[in-house]
Amino acid sequence: MKLEIGRIYIKDIQLGNETSVKNGVLTVDKTSLIAKLKEDDRIKDVKIDIAKPGDKVRIIPVKDVIEPRVKISGGNNGFPGVTAKPAQCGEGRTHVLYGAAIVTVGDIVGFQEGVIDMWGEGAKWTPFSQTYNLTVDINVVDGIDPHTHEETVRLAGLRAAEFVGQAGKDITPDEVLTYEMGSIFEESNKYPNLPKVLYAEMMITQGLLHDTYIYGVNAQTILPALLHANEELDNAVISGNCVAACDKITTYQHQNNSTILDLYAQHGKEINFMGCIMVPEHTTLAGKMRASDYTRKLVKMLGADAVVVSEEGYGNPDSDLLIICKKCEKEGVKTVLITDECAGRDGMSQPLADTAAEAVAVVSGGNVSHVVTLPPADKVIGNAEAIAVLAGGWEGALLEDGSLQCELNAVIGSTSEIGYHNVTCRLY
Amino acid sequence: MIITNNPLVAEKYENVLWTDGSVEKTLIIVRDFIHQGYELVSHPLAASLRMLFSPYRSIIINNKKEKLNFEHAQIIEDSIIKYKKHMDLRKTDEKTRDDYKKIDLLLLEAALSEEKGKWY
Known part of the structure; x- marks a missing residue:
């Protein structure tokens, strides 16, 4: 399978009368985009805005972040199985508006958080303060049930990304990256002496606001599924989860999964990267046993020497992470785990309540309990009342000068468990 | 049996122990049942930090x-x-308690749907 990602560097964004990229400036035709989105009669109102790096703007509550792209050859445009007829992802050529992002804003429930500050202290903690963001704020018609509401906002974000992505169709990319990998047998023949490594990517799949979709299939209903490394990099996986802000994997982060990209970079050098197992995180213990057994079986069937396991979320998924670790290590398969930690405000507490003697190689995505102070914004895109919800966690969170104190868990993508974020580790 | 402090769950389902x-x-309460020999069907915690701040939680045991x-x-x-570690520093979100009731119910129903058609 061969995928070419053509990056078109975006250096600025504006609203205008056409949707185009000229000299790195992305212009979005707001009127046409709104008309396109309102084809969905569940949408009552759409507000489009822009937020650039450095602007004193706060976006809240963020539902998802999506990278705008267009398919040039192979497969189907958009998100096959969701916004387009089913097709193979991971082949052909895709143009990416690199540096731009669609940010969906939508109050599905009152306690949603997820903040992006485009400037100052808050900007340090989220990678989406560095992207040129087109915000899509969706209001749905009255009387809609929560599942339909979530679906409406999710689809609107994906369709907006598809609409904006078209601007890259006839543009020569600034850079073309090639991702190519043959069958497992071909790659193993090429690199017989390299350790065979699989990536097991856990996904939240537990119901409303806690879902992930692969080719449009709700992953709550699947057994762990084997994907070629190219598929997720080419729009096969989308996020339907918008509660755990810091460690939710946005659609953008699926499209640019750092763990896949890093494993790809070592393929043929230090490791033989065999592909991805998409592992659902169930809420039932039986589901956790089934998914971990099935993951172990795939790892053994494919003859992997090691598996990198990344988590999504916090709480019950910690159990899945360690069960997979224990089962694979027991079979002699080395594991590396990627998680985030709740190590108290000073970072000194025991980070995980679940422990396992077998978990000897663990990468931290950061401390979700770390407190940040966010100064007041000049402009709030979304729902300013959500800030009060955000600040409602403890006494004194809203300071006299209007600054608010919150834990990193409120900041989108701040402690990513697939490594697409700004935090790093320090030994001391 | 469902052990819950969520009134929506208690209204909708039978075989509920409501507190x-x-x-x-x-x-x-769940812990005490487990100590008596009951087993967990659903995990006691949700999958996201925000749901940890919910005033409601429903757990299935068999x-x-x-x-x-x-x-x-x-x-x-x-x-x-794990729960106490977080909540010693935080308060539950009371302003949006009605939304938490609904989401707790919907997540419980997702767990129940996983268990349909099973006999063990």
Whole structure:
């Protein structure tokens, strides 16, 4: 399978009368985009805005972040199985508006958080303060049930990304990256002496606001599924989860999964990267046993020497992470785990309540309990009342000068468990 | 049996043990059942930090077995420790409690749907 990602560097964004990229400036035709989105009669109102790096703007509550792209050859445009007829992802050529992002804003429930500050202290903690963001704020018609509401906002974000992505169709990319990998047998023949490594990517799949979709299939209903490394990099996986802000994997982060990209970079050098197992995180213990057994079986069937396991979320998924670790290590398969930690405000507490003697190689995505102070914004895109919800966690969170104190868990993508974020580790 | 402090769940389902206490009290009731030999069907904790701040939680357990399930006892004990660790510093979100009621119910129903058509 061969995928070419053509990056078109975006250096600025504006609203205008056409949707185009000229000299790195992305212009979005707001009127046409709104008309396109309102084809969905569940949408009552759409507000489009822009937020650039450095602007004193706060976006809240963020539902998802999506990278705008267009398919040039192979497969189907958009998100096959969701916004387009089913097709193979991971082949052909895709143009990416690199540096731009669609940010969906939508109050599905009152306690949603997820903040992006485009400037100052808050900007340090989220990678989406560095992207040129087109915000899509969706209001749905009255009387809609929560599942339909979530679906409406999710689809609107994906369709907006598809609409904006078209601007890259006839543009020569600034850079073309090639991702190519043959069958497992071909790659193993090429690199017989390299350790065979699989990536097991856990996904939240537990119901409303806690879902992930692969080719449009709700992953709550699947057994762990084997994907070629190219598929997720080419729009096969989308996020339907918008509660755990810091460690939710946005659609953008699926499209640019750092763990896949890093494993790809070592393929043929230090490791033989065999592909991805998409592992659902169930809420039932039986589901956790089934998914971990099935993951172990795939790892053994494919003859992997090691598996990198990344988590999504916090709480019950910690159990899945360690069960997979224990089962694979027991079979002699080395594991590396990627998680985030709740190590108290000073970072000194025991980070995980679940422990396992077998978990000897663990990468931290950061401390979700770390407190940040966010100064007041000049402009709030979304729902300013959500800030009060955000600040409602403890006494004194809203300071006299209007600054608010919150834990990193409120900041989108701040402690990513697939490594697409700004935090790093320090030994001391 | 569903152990819950969520009135929406108590209204909608039979075979519910409802408590008017906190999430912590709900978890402790579950722990006591596990110590008597009952087993967990759903995990005591949700999958996201924000749901940890919910004033409501519903957990499914199944029939009493002859022996204590040590693994499940460990899971519920760890869950209580993890819950208390967070909530010693935070308050539950009271302003949006009605939304938490609904989402807790919907997540419970997702768990129940996973268990349909099974007999063990």
